[in-house]
Amino acid sequence: MKRFLAAVVLAPLFALSPLPSALTIPGTLSAQVGDGPRFTSAGELIRPADFREWVFVTSGLGMTYNTSATANPSPSFTNVYVNPSSHRAFMKTGQWPDQTVFVLEVRASASEGSINKGGSYQTSLLAIEAEVKDERRFPGKWAFFAFGRAAEMKDRVEQLPATASCYSCHSANGAVDNTFVQFYPTLMEIARRMGTVRPTFVDTPVPSH
Numbered sequence: 214m215k216r217f218l219a220a221v222v223l224a225p226l227f228a229l230s231p232l233p234s235a236l237t238i239p240g241t242l243s244a245q246v247g248d249g250p251r252f253t254s255a256g257e258l259i260r261p262a263d264f265r266e267w268v269f270v271t272s273g274l275g276m277t278y279n280t281s282a283t284a285n286p287s288p289s290f291t292n293v294y295v296n297p298s299s300h301r302a303f304m305k306t307g308q309w310p311d312q313t314v315f316v317l318e319v320r321a322s323a324s325e326g327s328i329n330k331g332g333s334y335q336t337s338l339l340a341i342e343a344e345v346k347d348e349r350r351f352p353g354k355w356a357f358f359a360f361g362r363a364a365e366m367k368d369r370v371e372q373l374p375a376t377a378s379c380y381s382c383h384s385a386n387g388a389v390d391n392t393f394v395q396f397y398p399t400l401m402e403i404a405r406r407m408g409t410v411r412p413t414f415v416d417t418p419v420p421s422h
Contacts, residue, residue: 248296249312250345257369258358264316268300270397290335292318307407309390313346338363355391388414
């Protein structure tokens with residue numbers, strides 16, 4: 214989903230309950246049950262207001278899947294969060310249940326400020342994106358959403374079209390069910406133990422230091 218989420222998830226199953234996690238009420242916002250995705254009656258995803266209270270799974274700095282001739286002088290941080298009920302399910306099964314929601318928060322970086330003398334730290338918000346699993350709503354089970362840049366942030370958006378590069382990238386490269394669990398070290402350990410890593414996934418050994 215655009216270049217940010219395609220680079221992380223993000224980031225990147227089965228239903229936990231016979232009750233739907235999101236009920237759509239005609240002409241109004243969807244009524245939420247649990248911490249799953251919320252949609253408007255027009256099918257727009259409502260941006261979770263409390264996603265920073267969810268489970269934080271990873272953070273990347275300057276990640277890109279495209280070969281670059283020059284290093285980015287101002288790399289962005291990408292923070293990935295997942296809704297708590299889905300994280301609990303993954304810890305038990307190594308799989309993402311229906312109604313899983315990933316949120317990608319993109320922030321600028323800085324290296325000079327306050328008492329910092331080296332490395333980088335996070336600064337202003339740049340963008341927010343999401344990946345949602347809803348087996349009844351989406352033909353491919355998963356869909357991607359971009360809420361826009363910080364200055365023009367939307368509180369609800371339609372899913373990105375199936376032609377967006379994030380769909381093919383996640384499908385081809387995700388370690389577990391369309392998600393980039395290979396970048397979530399504690400969850401990758403769970404997936405390996407549970408045997409849920411995609412058989413065709415090519416794992417790269419982590420360099421030792």
